[in-house]
Amino acid sequence: MRYDFLVPARTLFGWGRFAEAGAAARALGTRAFIVSGSRQLERDGTLDRLDALLKQAGVQPVRAGSIHREPRVEDVDRLAAAVREKMALVGSAAGPAGHLVIGIGGGSAIDLAKAASAMAANRESPTVKDYLEGVGKNLSLKQPPLPMLAIPTTAGTGSECTKNAVISSDEGEPIPFKKSLRSDLMVPRAVLLDPQLAVSMPPEVTARTGMDAITQLIESAISCKAQPIPTALAFHGLSLALPLIERAVKNPLDQEAREGMAHAAYLSGITLANAGLGMAHGVAAALGISAAVPHGLACAVMLPAALEANGGARPAEIARVARLLTRHEYQSDEEAARAAPAAVRELCRRIGIPLRLRDVGVRKEQIPAIVKGSRGNSMNGNPRPIDDAELAAILESML
Ligand SMILES: [Zn+2]
Incomplete structure (x- = not known):
């Protein structure tokens, strides 16, 4: 090590x-x-x-x-x-x-x-x-x-x-x-x-910034640069943020929810600085440039697709995400990992985050520029390589 x-x-x-x-x-x-x-x-x-x-x-x-x-x-x-x-x-x-x-x-x-x-x-x-x-x-x-x-x-x-x-x-x-x-x-x-x-942060900002933290925690836990300390911190952060984000969005004065989200966000900074990120953050940078999508919103919209694309490469870690989000008894990590994208989409729906790229202002003709703009440092942490053709197909399926 x-x-x-x-x-x-x-x-x-x-x-x-x-x-x-x-x-x-x-x-x-x-x-x-x-x-x-x-x-x-x-x-x-x-x-x-x-x-x-x-x-x-x-x-x-x-x-x-x-x-x-x-x-x-x-x-x-x-x-x-x-x-x-x-x-x-x-x-x-x-x-x-x-x-x-x-x-x-x-x-x-x-x-x-x-x-x-x-x-x-x-x-x-x-x-x-x-x-x-x-x-x-x-x-x-x-x-x-x-x-x-x-x-x-x-x-x-x-x-x-x-x-x-x-x-x-x-x-x-x-x-x-x-x-x-x-x-x-x-x-x-x-x-x-x-x-x-x-506490004065509006619900919409609480939802976006909270999903940014959650995306950072998940991406650094599944990153190809993952390390033991950041991974342990990432799952601790996720065990707080996944159950609490909806409460923080719906009741701004909920002290326990605000504390959990603040701690999770802080941990997400430590994990991303030490273990890198992945596809959702790679694309989020490009969405910010090409379509002026705010960072946290861009991460949230891309997270389910990133889980789908990486489920086969990191089933054990992505299964833990699904198990923190639902009470369902999964028979295997593979089954739980396959259920994770839908569980995250359901969370996004409950806190008012849109699921489709067109809902955040992205048009089909922008996709080639977004693919090109996604190749930053974040993408290098993705657990498996995703080439331009695959990324374009993922983005087109999300329009
Ligand atoms: Zn971020």
């Missing part, structure tokens, strides 16, 4: 622990660049409360930027330049006596914060494009990013514990792209995970 296993150095998990944000930040520095997501955090006073908590702990808050969409090259470049400029004004030390970055929000805000903290410390090129996988100059990070505290407010992407940030561009060559800035150095130093912060 041989593996690497990377996780954030410190995690503070628990209902109401946002109150400890100041102390968690103070352990990393004394001046915090805050990168935030959703406008909801401004409206409901969460950001003002964060400022106050930081000041109480002796940390100077600096609102560095906010984002309301998935981050693009220009968002990262602009934010990194602003952070560098502010650091130059007061001296550029990072760490306990100096600067840190706080990313607060959903996956987009945390990815933007991760990318900006990396680019603030690495200056061989002024644009993050040169550091992305498969585009630009393929530079790698030489310097550790500014220390980062991640405070996720949705339960989905797990970006708070991964080593990559997903960055897109409308102006890619030859086609628009969605690629990763990836380095072992990019795992956030600390995570503050307070499930109470997710």
